[in-house]
Amino acid sequence: MSRRSVSVALVFPLLALLLLVSDSPYPALPGPKRDAPRAVVALGDSTMAGEGAGSYEPGTNGENGNWCHRSTKASVHHTRVEGVDRVFNLACSGANAEQVGLTDQVRNTEGSQARQLAAIAREYRVSVVVVAVGxxxxPRFADVLGACLRAWIERRVDCAKAMADEWKARVERMTPKVERALRDVRRVLQDEGYTPRSYTLVLQSYAAPVAPGLPFDLQNLAGCPLRTGDLQWVRDEAVEQLSEGLRTAAKAAEARFLDLSKAGEKREACTGGDEMDQEWFTRLTIDFDGLRDEARARHALQESFHPNDRGYEQFGRCMSEFLATTAREASCVAGEDGNLTAVEAED
Structure with missing residues (x-):
């Protein structure tokens, strides 16, 4: 029998098989439909949620115990990505790396952000995931600032001296937890049919909210009640070391990294003096109405020393620039016009 005859003999059975199974197609692959709208998703803690900017989404401003404080002015709402149709902010004030990853832990009445991401990834084509956590x-950064505030009130030795020795160790313990959370995000998207190249995963660090050199008449309960030595330590050591730990986590999880440690330079809380609109961070902020309500009183200082709406707008601007490049790492620094710009890291 000739080769042509053999080929024809094999083709007819294959055609018959295709006709037989045509009414029973293979199950659809996981993931969204090919024409699904594209989305950017934000995960993380207060810095990503938008704490300090006000305009909190209904249900996240203490209702039924939910204090996530997700703001409509958060940086993700200022992040522009070509072709993206929807923005989802799953971040929650107070969240740690475990809550961002796959966990049964519940905080602020909400569970795993990675699992929430999975639900979105089935309906939308997730193009970008931005994360701020750690x-x-x-490190318990908010508690550290609280300790420094108490040191100012009690006129004790600079809290920086008490924290400096253990801070590095705290950051080192944090780093693998953030890496694990990032890997959980990748695992969730892989389970939903995504490949690593089909989306961008970015970890951002934190900006220093305070700095030395502020007006003396604001170095008190009227603005920023922190001792000068503590202000300098927060800016020059604590935030820098925190960023280094996060950079290590991002590299280990093969995520891109955006360094915000210098993003607030000369725009920190109280540095503007009488011109508060020049600052990108909140000063000591007290919810006096909340103090009258037992359920809200413990959150009366929650907005203090977080970015404000101007700060989040700048962070979103810088993230937009970064996402428009292929750089693995960049830093947000002020350009000649005073706005933040993404400067690629040198190899």
Whole structure:
């Protein structure tokens, strides 16, 4: 029998098989439909949620115990990505790396952000995932600022001296937890049919909210009640070391990294003096109405020393620039016009 005859003999059975199974197609592959709208998703803690900017989404401003404080002015709402149709902010004030990843832990009445991401990834084509997390893990940055505030009130030795020795160790313990959270995000998207190249995963660090050199008449309860030595330590050491730990986590999880440690330079809380509109961070902020309500009183200082709406707008601007490049790493610094710009890291 000739080769042509053999080929024809094999083709007819294959055609018959295709006709037989045509009414029972293979199950659809996981993931969204090919024409699904594209989305950017934000995960993380207060810095990503938008704490300090006000305009909080209904249900996240203390209702039924939810204090996530997700703001409509958060940086993700200022992040522009070509072709994206929807923005989802799953970040929650107080969240740690475990809550961002796959966990049964519940915080602020909400569970795993990675699992929430999975639900979105089935309906939308997730193009970008931006993450800010780590400060609420071992570093407990908000507690450290609280300790420095108490040191000012009690006129004790600079709290920086008490923190400096253990801070590096705290950051080192945090780093693998953030890496694990990033890997959980990748695992969730892989389970939903995404490949690593089909989306961008970015970890951003934190900006220093305070700095030395502020007007003396604001170095008190009227603005920024922190001792000069503590202000300098927060800016020059604490935030820098925190960023280094996060950079290590991003590299290990093969995520891109945006360094915000210098993003607030000369725009920190209280540095503007009488011109508060020049600052990108909130000063000491007290919810006096909340103090009258037992359920809200413990959150009366929650907005203090977080970025404000101007700060989040600038962070979103810088993230937009970064996402428009192929750089693995960049830093947000002020350009000649005073706005933040993404400067690619040198190899």
């Amino acid at each position: 400060a609420n893990d071992d």
